Amino acid sequence: MTLNISGRCLCGSVSFECSAEPVFQGCCHCDDCRRSGGSLYASFVFVPTETLLVTGETHSYQHQSDRGSTMTKEFCPTCGSQMFSSGSYSPDRRGIRVGVIDDASWFRPDAYVYASKKLPHTPVDPETTAYEKMRTT
Numbered sequence: 001m002t003l004n005i006s007g008r009c010l011c012g013s014v015s016f017e018c019s020a021e022p023v024f025q026g027c028c029h030c031d032d033c034r035r036s037g038g039s040l041y042a043s044f045v046f047v048p049t050e051t052l053l054v055t056g057e058t059h060s061y062q063h064q065s066d067r068g069s070t071m072t073k074e075f076c077p078t079c080g081s082q083m084f085s086s087g088s089y090s091p092d093r094r095g096i097r098v099g100v101i102d103d104a105s106w107f108r109p110d111a112y113v114y115a116s117k118k119l120p121h122t123p124v125d126p127e128t129t130a131y132e133k134m135r136t137t
């Protein structure tokens with residue numbers, strides 16, 4: 001499958017394109033993802049860092065994960081849309097929040113991570129692999 005991923009924030013001042021295959025698609029149920037996005041969980045498509053072309057200025061916020069990595073969240077300074085996420089544990093890939101992709105109808109998570117933190121009524125696909133914490137492979 002050849003994808004041409006494009007998207008933008010709510011106000012349109014930040015947009016992006018990527019023509020690489022995602023290296024991982026997933027949903028994260030951790031508290032940090034829940035808090036930063038204000039939703040039940042966060043969904044990401046990870047692509048090789050150098051293949052993501054961003055137009056416009058993002059602001060970023062860094063925090064420590066429970067494993068001690070530095071996590072960077074990037075968002076639009078005007079409308080506040082959460083756009084990208086990356087971690088010092090794997091600088092070669094960057095996560096795109098699925099909600100800011102123009103057409104993400106192909107999105108299908110390879111796995112759920114931090115399933116141990118999932119809110120009880122969050123709908124999940126029982127066929128999808130769920131890791132209690134971070135994906136270990």
Ligand SMILES: [Zn+2]
Nearest residue numbers: 009011076079
């Ligand atoms: Zn915006």
Ligand SMILES: [Zn+2]
Nearest residue numbers: 028029030033
């Ligand atoms: Zn998370």
